Amino acid sequence: MNESGVYRSSGTNNAPLPLPNVEQVELQAMLDWLSTYGADAQGGVTRLLYDSAWCEAQGALAAKMQEKGLSPEFDQSGNLYGTLKGEGEGEESATGVEELPVVTGSHMDTVVYGGKYDGAYGVVAGVLALEYLQKHFGAPKRTLQVVSLCEEEGSRFPFAYWGSRSITGMTALEAVEHLKDQDGVTFAQAIRDAGFGPDSAYRPAAKNYGAFIELHIEQGQVLERLGHSIGVVSDIVGQKRFSITVSGEANHAGTTPMSWRKDALAGAAEMITAVRNIALEAGEPLVATVGRITADPGVGNVVAARAVFSLDIRHIRQESIDRCWQDMLQAFSRIAAEQQLGLDWEEHLSVTPIPMNAEMISDIQDTCEQEQLSYWLMPSGAGHDSQIFQPACPTAMIFVPSQDGISHNPLEYTAEADLMHGFRVLVRLLYKYGYGS
Template identity: 55%
Template structure:
């Protein structure tokens, strides 16, 4: 029996990469990547294809009002809390084949394998293909998981539009979902949630580890900084008499990098956008805007660093006779993963001789939404060269299979 089960698992491992390639055909773009935006025909077709696959492999497949797709394997003790896995299949524009999709495909195959190998679990198992994690079409992230967790309400749609002016209200209706659709509400409770994902960074590859057990998802502060000086003629204004906002901002940006390095990992601070005004080669910039993206796993460290940085930048502006405008546009708190689930995943890796490390996630994931309402965990597999959100995104079949094995073993131990 054990030999037959092992052989069956190998067969499911061999299906993993072909199924990812199959899913990538839904939304395949001319650049070799995948563009599958929320509620577009490409996204809807992919969800429908997954639904059909779930049904063919013995899972009960159904949608909710926002378009989250669930594949359910009913347990013999339905009163026990449900165990959920999954991720998202929406992508960035010209994204890769693995971000999000890997967790969904692995979840579908894991539940299909467990049903075929062991029959009904004690605890109900679900695999979720969630609606919108990336925020690529609308300025709205974690729409699917947020509705499940009660962060959003489909009856109170945000007034947001895509780049073509299409509203979320119009898009959800045209895709066949929404409060007036025949589907059930998204909001419901789960006993636990586990998400398998590519790392989207280079830590596992460079440290030659097969699995990352995520300890938490970092908090974020996104800030817009404006330095105001005075526009003037580039040829007639002596250097010592200038109020050059761009030169002042440049000094500030070097301080961002230096101070972040001084604090050390896992703090990261990024200036991703700089805009001098008027932005003309022969005019001194009277105002310069730049963005800050600051992340850390500890909210205390995050806030202390951010406030100390603000003080330094204000002092530099005052020294040069300029004004500084500071506006926080996003505040997301860190979310720690469940310590018991972390220990269980670590134990599975040790038992199976799989090299692993505990690590934070520097990117946001649906697990951070579930982590606020139920015990949650994440498993990372390596990303080649750390590349993601790009057609060159790649993880080797062996690494994909290793993550699938760890996920499947954890689901078996937890639900059976």
Template identity: 40%
Template sequence: MLGSLVYVGGMTPEKAYDIVGIDGARFGDELARIGYNGWAPCPGTTPKAFVELHIEQGPVLEAEGITIGAVDSVQGISWSELSITGVSNHAGTTPMNMRKDPLFCAAEIARFVRQLSEEIGNNQVGTVGKIDVSPNLVNVVAANVEMTVDLRNTDEILLRQAEDQLEEFCNKLADQEDVKIKKKQLARFEPVAFDLDLVQKITEIADSLKLSSKQMPSGAGHDAQMFARICPSAMIFVPSQDGLSHNPKEFTSKDDIEAGGNTLLRLILDIAGG
């Protein structure tokens, strides 16, 4: 989504080039290394509309036996990195009530993220996807933990509520366990609503092709949400087998891909003729 964000003017190329990955590599340097540091001016030309065909990356369409998802919105995304600092100590000689254990705190945060998401509801999801422990030894109370938290919701107010509650929980936990917890915001995007006319056209085209369809939000981020800033935008989803994505077993059948392609083609022709 970084390329589309720059294209629509949401970020300057210079700022994008200076982004540094978790491996320490600078984005602009890596683009130059592989020959992809393009010359096209940004912001670019504003299109009449933007429509993106994509696999669902989730289980809903397959579970409900539906072929086409007419995507009406994209969830807001909040990514943060938490650095928890305690005191490294001997696992056998340090009493439980005298520990400053960042790994215990990380486990409590992971549990809270799950509980928080279930309590808020309304498409709220929360994920702890990465944990690095130091020194990561069997007989040593950890000294430091780096972890990530991914919060998403289609409602901006509820997403902010989740962020606030997580921060409050971390502050209380740090005091309770006598550790330090520092937060770094990695990414933040507000929820995006797609063009209702395009969404409706997708369902109408699916009906004309005798394809089952439903309106649904996207839980993942996509280029279309960036283009929604400058032109009417929407997405078409096709089913993901077993709901798997970011997984070597990710698969969508040829029939479903064809159905999505035909829906996209009809929509493009409709837009071009309108």
């Protein structure tokens, strides 16, 4: 074992594995089963943190883990673990370092009217992978776990990654217990009503991992368009999000000459065009998005006095995000001055880019070659729990294709053959880290 906590290649790690075919694993059936918890009238799945559908799903999954030969356990945050105990659990390695568990999994919660694959695929695949390994190889040398993280999406409360943040110790309950959902229910009340929290019988959430592997649908079109079976995630992008406010002067649409206007909406439109042009000039993988704009007073025959638009900038390098924002701000300021408009901005989110573990990336690539699967080294343009775990332990992400790139939608779909490709890569990695010498 190296100092990063994951096993490197050795004789047994590359031994042939009797891996299953698609018809031999209940991946799709178990995903369909899990999607019945929170099934909504729109044909999708809605499981929000600590609501009844979420509670039922986590409870049913705990029973399923038990059925599959794993030891289920909740923590105080509501994260659910299924453990395949290693022969040397609690013992020190030859280097004097305790053998911490290697963990796979993803999140249980969904967006409102979401799909059945986002998050759930990584959880289901982890459960079935550990069942398969135990059935064919017995107890591992090193403890393996699957975790169904309680929350990632931020769909109920204005806070995301609660599951992974609580495990890594990044965020304590005290920091979020005051938050309220749209019905006015506080986070503290919701966690108590679900049977969790510091007053429950469960152990604290904070825990150390030896490594974390997240198997996930891509939620984009890259793999499908390029014809690759597996995405090997190199980095998870950083993000900056802003609200930009442009102030002008309301006036009559028919009696105010064009050259005399202080039209906030026209100024905002020119700024939005600048966003696109600056992002195109910066080149991939930088992306910048204006997804929302409002105008005041919002009347068809009145020059707008005020316009507010959102701005989302993402890249795998922080310096590129910062440079792009400064270029855009300079352009906004120039446009505002030329059109005699006011300009204000507020930053709502700043997330640093996170590179995945280099050794684990290499292991995934080796595994894809063993499985004769075409792979693509790519960044993740969406945020994931892996970006929370990577600073705490070696972490890797594996993507499988999403049909038409659709996600957070009832139409979200990944073909069963693609699901199986990801599953086989996961099994090989867990065998390498759990059973290797």
